[in-house]
Amino acid sequence: MSSTTNPSIYEILDDRFRTGRCANGDERLETLHDDCRWSEGPLYLPAWRQLIWSDIPNDRMLRWDEATGAISLFRSPAGHSNGNTLDREGRLISCEQGNRRVTRTEPDGTLTVLADRFEGKRLNSPNDAAVRSDGSVWFSDPDFGITSDYEGFRAESEIGACNVYRVDPGTAEVRLVADGFGGPNGLVFSLDERQLYVSDTRAGRIRVFDVRENGTLSDGKVFAEAADGISRFDNIRFDDEGRLWAAAMAGGVHCYDPDGTLIGRIVVPEAVSNITFGGPKNNRLFITATTSLYSLVMSVTGARRYQHEAAQHVAR
Numbered sequence: 001m002s003s004t005t006n007p008s009i010y011e012i013l014d015d016r017f018r019t020g021r022c023a024n025g026d027e028r029l030e031t032l033h034d035d036c037r038w039s040e041g042p043l044y045l046p047a048w049r050q051l052i053w054s055d056i057p058n059d060r061m062l063r064w065d066e067a068t069g070a071i072s073l074f075r076s077p078a079g080h081s082n083g084n085t086l087d088r089e090g091r092l093i094s095c096e097q098g099n100r101r102v103t104r105t106e107p108d109g110t111l112t113v114l115a116d117r118f119e120g121k122r123l124n125s126p127n128d129a130a131v132r133s134d135g136s137v138w139f140s141d142p143d144f145g146i147t148s149d150y151e152g153f154r155a156e157s158e159i160g161a162c163n164v165y166r167v168d169p170g171t172a173e174v175r176l177v178a179d180g181f182g183g184p185n186g187l188v189f190s191l192d193e194r195q196l197y198v199s200d201t202r203a204g205r206i207r208v209f210d211v212r213e214n215g216t217l218s219d220g221k222v223f224a225e226a227a228d229g230i231s232r233f234d235n236i237r238f239d240d241e242g243r244l245w246a247a248a249m250a251g252g253v254h255c256y257d258p259d260g261t262l263i264g265r266i267v268v269p270e271a272v273s274n275i276t277f278g279g280p281k282n283n284r285l286f287i288t289a290t291t292s293l294y295s296l297v298m299s300v301t302g303a304r305r306y307q308h309e310a311a312q313h314v315a316r
Contacts, residue, residue, distance in 0.1 A: 009267050009296075016257055017264030020241065025283075025298035029268065032064050032286075032293045033071050038151070039288040040234075041128075043084040043092075044278025051278060053288055054081045056097065056151045064293065066279070079103070080145060080152045083128030083186075083235065083274070086305070088135055095126035097145030097152040102126045102137065102167070114167050115139065115174045121158035123165075125151075128186050128235055132193055135169030136215060138177070140184035140198065164198055166215055177217045178209060186235030186274070191242055191303055197223060199233035199246065206233055206246065206256075223260050226251065235274040238303040245285075247272040253287065268294065277302020 010023035017023055041054035041061075049066040052074050060076035061084075075081075080098030087093055092105040093114070100123045101116035114137055116123055125145025130138050142162045145152030164178040164187065178184075182202030189196055189211070196209045196217060204226040210218035224246070226233060231251025238244055243263075244256040253266035253275055270289035278284050282302045287294040 011252075011265040011267060012263075013265065014257070014261055014263035016261075017255060020243065020263075021299040022243070022255055022264055025300070026296050029287070029294045029296055032069070032295055033062065034292040036062070036288075036291045036293070038273070038290065039293055040082050040273045041084045041095075042274055042276045042278075042286045042288050042293065043086065044276055044284075044286065045086075046278070046280075047090065049280070051276075051286055051293075052084060052092075053274075053286075053293060054078065054084065056080050056082055059098065061094075062293075082126070082145070082151075083139075085129050085131055087131045087137070088133065093129050093131060093137060095129055095139060097125040097127070100125055100145070100152075102129060102139050114172070115165065118159060118163075118165060118174050118176065124157050124159060124162060127184070130187050130189055130196075132189060132211075134215075137167040137169075138164065138187060138196065139167070140164050140181075140187055142181070142183040142185060142201070144183065164196075168215070175215070177215070178207075178220065185233065186247070188236050188238060188244075191238060191240070197236055197244065199236050201232050201234060204232060206236065206244070224254075224256055224262065234272070235276075237275055237277060239277070239300045240282075240303050241300075243300075245275060247275045247287070249273070253285070266296065 036055040037057040051064045061074040061078045063074040079096030081094045083095045085093045102114045104112045124143040127140045146155040166175045166177045181200045185201045186199040199206045206224045207220045208223040209220040231248040234247040236246045242258045246254040248254045249271045252268045255264045272289045274288045285296045
């Protein structure tokens with residue numbers, strides 16, 4: 001393990017970044033691993049105190065052990081997996097770009113295919129997924145994995161568009177919920193699950209949609225745009241105070257106030273692909289960037305999983 005010290009690792013663009021304690025954490029990035037070809041999809045597993053992530057071109061998933069710092073192989077081949085998340089039962093949900101499908105890993109290690117087609121046509125290359133507290137699985141489906149053989153297998157799109165879909169927890173129906181994207185990528189629900197945020201890498205923006213009771217979305221609006229000429233949004237995550245953190249490629253990690261204002265950045269020496277919160281206190285930010293996996297212990301805490309469901313339970 002090594003560290004990169006940078007006195008200006010936090011770039012404060014608005015005083016809310018300072019008063020919100022966003023810049024009060026470590027003054028260094030820890031390099032946990034630096035031998036990937038293109039790393040994405042970090043996911044912290046609290047029960048095991050481990051983090052898994054995807055090395056897409058090498059068609060493998062790796063595992064980092066928090067107690068020992070050891071790196072090991074989690075899965076290979078891995079279907080050129082990209083984004084990973086957990087469902088309500090703690091099962092692994094993976095977006096397999098190469099196999100053009102979304103899968104669930106069962107307790108015995110077998111894989112269940114949750115989605116591989118829409119209206120009889122093969123998906124493009126599922127990228128990222130989010131699970132709502134009702135058990136529905138939502139995922140983005142850009143064409144990044146079929147434009148070349150680098151992160152999947154070159155092929156023509158059967159659907160002819162890049163969309164966001166929802167897998168119904170009861171019927172397993174795959175439903176189109178949002179379209180009009182250049183390249184939909186990261187997606188995350190707001191803390192109350194009443195809104196869905198989706199990054200569009202090619203358009204350089206993050207859109208936000210209202211989630212209706214029947215599982216459909218509103219037309220949506222632009223929440224944030226990359227205006228610096230170097231940032232491109234990949235995945236996105238909330239902290240427990242409603243700030244949105246975005247992996248912004250060459251722009252590092254962006255932090256947005258709930259009103260959409262860019263209030264600060266974390267400077268990273270490589271192009272940032274994905275981020276996730278983890279650690280025993282959920283205040284350790286894990287960053288996948290080009291060849292590396294970094295971490296940063298912060299004064300900010302990541303949003304609780306299924307916070308909306310917990311709030312409803314307390315209210316009852």
